[in-house]
Amino acid sequence: MRELRRSPQGGALVALGFEPSDPTGYGRLELDDQGALLQVCEQAEIDADPAKAALGGIRLCNAGVVLAEDRLLFELLAQVGNDNAKGEFYLTDIYGLAKRQNRRTAVHVAPEEEVMGINDRCELAVAETLAQERLRRRALLAGATLIGPETIFLSEDTQLGRDSIVHPHVVFGPGVALGSGCEVKSFSHLEGCRLADGAVVGPFARLRPGATLGRGARVGNFVEVKNASLGAGAKANHLTYLGDATVGDGANLGAGTITCNYDGFAKHHTEIGAGAFIGSNSALVAPVKIGADAIVGAGSTVTQDVSEDALAIVRGTQKQVEGGARRFRERRRKKD
Known part of the structure; x- marks a missing residue:
């Protein structure tokens, strides 16, 4: 003009x-x-x-x-x-x-x-379709791979690094930046997060604002990350919630690990050192610090700091009653 x-x-x-x-x-x-x-x-x-x-x-x-x-x-x-x-x-x-x-x-x-004019929700949907086609084309021409691009939804500011791969049915909210060689698997939702080169997300993962993944870090299925960072090579492969946390390089979080960051009044921070191993179904009650190379045994509820290289196990004592299962079944059969 x-x-x-x-x-x-x-x-x-x-x-x-x-x-x-x-x-x-x-x-x-x-x-x-x-x-x-x-x-x-x-x-x-x-x-x-x-x-x-x-x-x-x-x-x-x-x-x-x-x-x-x-x-x-x-x-x-x-x-x-x-x-x-x-x-x-x-x-x-x-x-x-x-x-x-x-x-x-x-x-x-x-x-x-x-x-084009947008006067109702139908016209808004048409405009959204046109905008998404433009964003997908821009991402593809910049060197990202979109598998089933018509199922992938991008934001105007989405940054997909060269040679990154996005699988079908992924949604990018505002403020997402991926480095090169990243992979986002199907049915994941990302918003306000940053992924370093080679990071892998999903399937069925949710990265919320403040999530940061280091080089080669992995977040797997049914893992939610909010205001937390995972260092290079750190892994949370399944069924985990990480909120208000720092996870060091190479740490491994087993299935069902939860950072208990909210006490009903305030949010608290969890620190997990480099190389630490958190066993499955563990609850880390913040504020708490797990030292580098420490191990937390599966099923533990940790409320106190664990020092570097230490092994922490927080469980009730296992009790075994010999023949108890047989006697239990016999009592039930008599009642029936």
Whole structure:
């Protein structure tokens, strides 16, 4: 529009136009033989005035954007009246007013998808589809692999590093950045997180705001990470919740590990040192620190710090009653 206004074909006002597949409802742009804009005629005027009915056949429509020198624009707006079928003040009357003052006007035509009207949820869905197609194409051309791209939903600011792979049915909320060679498997949801090169997520994983994965880190199925960082090579492969936590390089978190970060009043931090091993079905009650290379035995509920290289096991004593199972079944059979 700027280039057109400065060119010999430009003028005092430049309107933005487009040619929709269905022009019904849009204001029509009437041009003269030289391509100058004569007027904008709204749909209501076309419907109400038989003399303007022929303008309904015009395909070129008003996108609602005008470029003009500010002083002239406000002078024209001051002259806009409401002498029309609906008694409304049509700002688009400025083009006809400019023409009557012998001021040249011009039109720049844009693609429909850039300026289409959105008046209901159906049209919003159409616009979303067009936007997603554009974002997917941009990601593919930048070197990412999208498997089943029509099932993958991106945000405007999604960054997918070169040679990263995204499997079907993945949703990227705002604020996601992937390094190179990452992999996001199906049915994962990512928002406000960063992945270093070679990190792997999913399937069925959820990364919430503040999640950070180091180089080669892995977050597997049914793992949720919120405001927590995993160091290089750290793993939480299944059924784990990490909230408000720091996990050191190479640490391994077994299935069912939970950081108990909220006490009903405040959030607390959990620190897991490099090389630590957290056994399955362990609960780490924050604030708590697990030292580097420490081991937490499966099924432990840890409420105190564990020092470096220590083995911590927090369980009730196992009790075994010989023949107890047989006697239990016999009692039940007698009751039945």
